[in-house]
Amino acid sequence: MSEKFGNKSTKEILPKTSLRKNFDKESIFKKNSFLSDSLGIPLQYINSFSSNPEEFKGNVENLIGVAQIPIGLAGPLKVNGQYACGDYLIPLATTEGALVLSYDMGSKLTNLAGGINTKILSNCIHISPFFIVEKDQDEQKVLEMLTINWREIVELAQSTSKHLNLLEIKTENIGKFLVTKFIYQTGDAQGLNMINNATYIVCEEIKKKTGVSYFLRSHYSGVKHYSILNHKTGYGRKVVASITIPEKLIKRLHVTPTQMNYFFNACTKIGHNAGVQAVNVHAANAITAIFIACGQDVADISSSHVCSTYCELMNNGKDLFIQSTLYNLLVATIGGGTGLPTQKECLEIMGCYGTGKANKLAEIIAACVLAGEITTASAVINGTYVSIHNKYGRNKPK
Known part of the structure; x- marks a missing residue:
């Protein structure tokens, strides 16, 4: 049964099919007018565009407007990396007060200590179809094809995109299912749609030649999930950010190296006891804010x-070495939403838009994460965490 809005059902208030497909401002205005009149609420901000809505084709369907999220600027942040080497301003899209402040303060402190060192340790993305192998010969057929026709499989997969590199296919038998983990590198693209397409074409060829059925997606690759296996073996980029901070600088945060070390070790022990596999202060804040902006x-x-x-x-206890390791960082500097006007501008602020820039972006994100770990941990230790949030981060309901 359709939910009722006043005297109209959802079917009656939603715009006609032809309008759903349109991205011009007039069609969007009509859709908003339908919604506003039917729901009895003003929609004056949703359809306020700063760019041509036609540019959103391929990123969204049935467009009615944009969500305007504030963007703050942290930095400059000094990064000493393989790919990011210099001082970078960091755009952070967030509605959480005090968040930008914490990364800005962390940037200032770490700059005085010479900057944050970064390094990319690995990079891959994968998808894991499974073949239904109810008979022993079914599994053998698939395994033989993967081995004997490896060169042809690589050529077929890589023919679908110039950004694609098929590294290997790992297999594992789980009951009557043969999981085939296709492991790729996708250059500067996030690559999930790309590898879905390539893997589908290969699996269709395997099915055609062996007669063994399959499903394209399983949960073995942990796509858009936390996965212990991915944590250990890799998914996306594994990036390390580290710095040694002298005691005189740490004391500017009203903490000592010994207090910081004690706090982090205690939190790690307690977090592991609660089943938290990877303990940090608030890494998700920096990553999410940069993701939205970029x-x-x-x-x-x-x-x-x-x-x-x-x-x-x-x-001898006078200085503090601190390191953050991101195990499964997925980033892109081409494709997806990276080419949209405001997102492109945010990437350009960091010099991270376009081909050859994804590793650089990954290192900047890791460095930003570490900068925020230092300042926020110190606020918890010195007792100012709540007062800072009360001062900067409380946009209270009116």
């Missing part, structure tokens, strides 16, 4: 947030 697939925060922050005392 046109990333925000649902990838489900895996990209996996981060462990580690401390160690150096120089």
Whole structure:
């Protein structure tokens, strides 16, 4: 039964099919007028566009407007990486007060210590179809084809996109299912749609030649989930950010290296006891805010947030070494939402738009995460965490 709005059903208030497909401002205005009149509420901000809505084709369906999220600027943040080497301003899209402040303060402190060192340790993305192998010979047929026809499979998969590189296919038998994990690199694209397409074409060829049925997606690759296996073996980019901060600088945050080390070690122990696999202060805040600002697939925060922050005392306890490791960071600087006007501008602020920039973006994100870990942990330790949020982060209901 359709939900009722006044005297009209949802079927009656939704615009005609022809309007759903249109991206021109007139059609969008008509859809908003239908909604506003039928629901009895003003919709004066949703359809306020800063760019041509025709540019959203391929990013959304039945367009009615845009969600305007504030963008704050943190930095400059000094990064000493393989791909990001310099001082970067960081655009952060958020509605959480005090968030930008924490990363801005972290940038200032880490800059004084010489900047944050970053390094990418690995990079891959995968999808895991499963074949239904009710008979032993079914499994053997698929395995033989994967082995004997490996070169042809690589050529077929990579023919679907110039950005694609099929690295390997790992297999695992789970009951009557043969899981085939297709592992790729996708350059500067996030790549999930790309590898879905390539893998589908390969699996169709396998099905055609072996007669064994399959499903394209299983949960083995943990797409848009937290996965212990991905945490351990890789999905997206694994990035490390680290810095050693002298005692005199740490004390500017009204904490000591010993207090910071104690706090992080305690939180790690307690977090593990609660089943938290990767303990950090608030890595998801930086990653999500940059994702929204820069046109990333925000649902990838489900895996990209996996981060462990580690401390160690150096120089006889006078200095603090601190490191954040992002295990499953998925980023893009081409394709998807990266080319939309405001998102493109945010990427350009960091010099991260276009081909050859995804590794750079990954290192900047990791460095930003670490900067925020330091300042927010110190606020918890010195007792100012609540007062800071009360001062900057409380847009209270009117």
